[in-house]
Amino acid sequence: MDIKDLAAKGLKLRKALFGDAAVEQRMQAFGEFGEPLQHIINAYAYGDIWGRPGLPMSTKSLAMIAMMAAANRPAELRVHLRGALQNGCTPEEIREVLLLVALYCGIPAANEAHRAAMDVLNEEHKA
Amino acid sequence: MDIKDLAAKGLKLRKALFGDAAVEQRMQAFGEFGEPLQHIINAYAYGDIWGRPGLPMSTKSLAMIAMMAAANRPAELRVHLRGALQNGCTPEEIREVLLLVALYCGIPAANEAHRAAMDVLNEEHKA
């Protein structure tokens, strides 16, 4: 497959997950300076890895939430909390992951992740 | 529920997941000094959080793998890779999580996690 096709395939999946407007806003936020990073995200992350079969999208989303809470990356956590709801995860399923975070990454990581989850659930009228 | 019953309930689940011998070995490794930590693990981690319904055990295991790879904790990652196989996760499902680790936590985190996974799959004759 040509790399351009991989990037186009990834961009389509990314927009299906997060909405056209949100993705376009993020792609333009860093202008020309940010183009190579957007290529990494579209082609390699979404075109390749997210596009692979082998795990339901909802399970991938829950793994992403675990990973971003552990890695102390609250901005990216919010993105993937939105993706999780779009992929059909329920607030209760998300919470079970965050309770594992509390025990295995510590209470501060779980507090930060609950804050992010409440914000996203409120935005999406699911709180 | 009395706290002692919570700890007993958790210990039972922990042994079902990792085997009696492995759990007893770990509980004795730190002697009397380690008793309060073993209580935290048995009562709070397994008796409470792992014992909650709301997510299949296999999904919890995949979230744990994501979390331990992100948090740079290879010894604990090995424990939960074994738990994941016991909970019915396939090597392919585990790998999909590790590929998300590569993109979202970086190649060194994925390399370390692949090393742990190969060791555990070899031990369990699933490589």
Added chain:
Amino acid sequence: MDIKDLAAKGLKLRKALFGDAAVEQRMQAFGEFGEPLQHIINAYAYGDIWGRPGLPMSTKSLAMIAMMAAANRPAELRVHLRGALQNGCTPEEIREVLLLVALYCGIPAANEAHRAAMDVLNEEHKA
């Protein structure tokens, strides 16, 4: 001891440390979604670990400050800076810990922790 009593004992200690209003505000911030995490904090963190004898509360507070600065958790650091002052730590004692942070976790960790400390000392009129 019944788990409910452990949670009640912990909540009482937590309120003594941080004040009734602050604790109640935090307990309600994440609503029903946050109840299991609040249970972890009240029963396991305060009812069990903080309630153990063996170290003065002021020494526990200084260890918490060291830990939260090292773990890059500035929101939780602010909570435990307030707890440290309540537990009788002086600004000078807190600073000695932050200077160890500078050498052993790096200047950026110490800068972030000094910012948090200045905010809390100003709030509490101790700067």
Added chain:
Amino acid sequence: MDIKDLAAKGLKLRKALFGDAAVEQRMQAFGEFGEPLQHIINAYAYGDIWGRPGLPMSTKSLAMIAMMAAANRPAELRVHLRGALQNGCTPEEIREVLLLVALYCGIPAANEAHRAAMDVLNEEHKA
């Protein structure tokens, strides 16, 4: 060399890198409480380490950017992005480092670092 002279030498270099006003504002931000940390920064970081020959200042700046992005320290990253421009690094050179961050520390670290870089490039009219 007397330690006071080392601190004075470092402060001079620090001001040359970041400007008198910015350095004085940062030195006063934490008042008397912050004096020992400012001494560490002036004498040990700038007087000793930054003042050593052996690497061009621009290469040191690029290493600092890599380090601060990896260590999840966006406030300090902004400081050293400004220093990098002052030391003659181009936006393109900075970006090459941030693309290594994407692959080796993960996309969220690179996103955060791009956000910091865009802010600093806009401030300095180099975007």
Added chain:
Amino acid sequence: MDIKDLAAKGLKLRKALFGDAAVEQRMQAFGEFGEPLQHIINAYAYGDIWGRPGLPMSTKSLAMIAMMAAANRPAELRVHLRGALQNGCTPEEIREVLLLVALYCGIPAANEAHRAAMDVLNEEHKA
């Protein structure tokens, strides 16, 4: 460009940097299970990012050393220390980066990185 060509281009650069034998050993270490990760490394890391012009290879190596020391990844640090020597960095240049690590990521990170550097310098008869 087709993705296969990107992977082939990257593999060639990777072998030039680390030697045929070392790369082939690493590519086979994780067997079939590890093939998608090796593809990420060959195509995306080496084929794309390392293959970009814009920074000398030696500067990229020094940035990688800073990043891996900050991220607490000593195994990967060793790989890139070898790459740095291959790319023409001197032991003195590497040390200057590690001294920045001491001040900005803390003494333990610098100790760990010095241990890795001594091992690699001894292996390469450059200590």
Added chain:
Amino acid sequence: MDIKDLAAKGLKLRKALFGDAAVEQRMQAFGEFGEPLQHIINAYAYGDIWGRPGLPMSTKSLAMIAMMAAANRPAELRVHLRGALQNGCTPEEIREVLLLVALYCGIPAANEAHRAAMDVLNEEHKA
């Protein structure tokens, strides 16, 4: 004070804490390559920060243990566990800090720190 005197003062304190043989072994481990880092440790860490009054040495040791467990630095943790015993901390006091680590940095951090503590207590015949 001259910097050489600061380094000599620090080296004396460091040897009092860890023993002449252990310190000399560590100072020689990285040869000439490691001299600037040893200067940082002797002059800035021990000569300045550890030499400051304001906190008992035993409290500094407990803060160091909290910090090194949180920062995932088990080799340095072992050094400061030995220092803590030398500074008069009891195994029980050390354990109270490690139980805070369990709740606030997660079970894997506490497991790793217990392993280090058991090793050091056994070495020192205090287990």
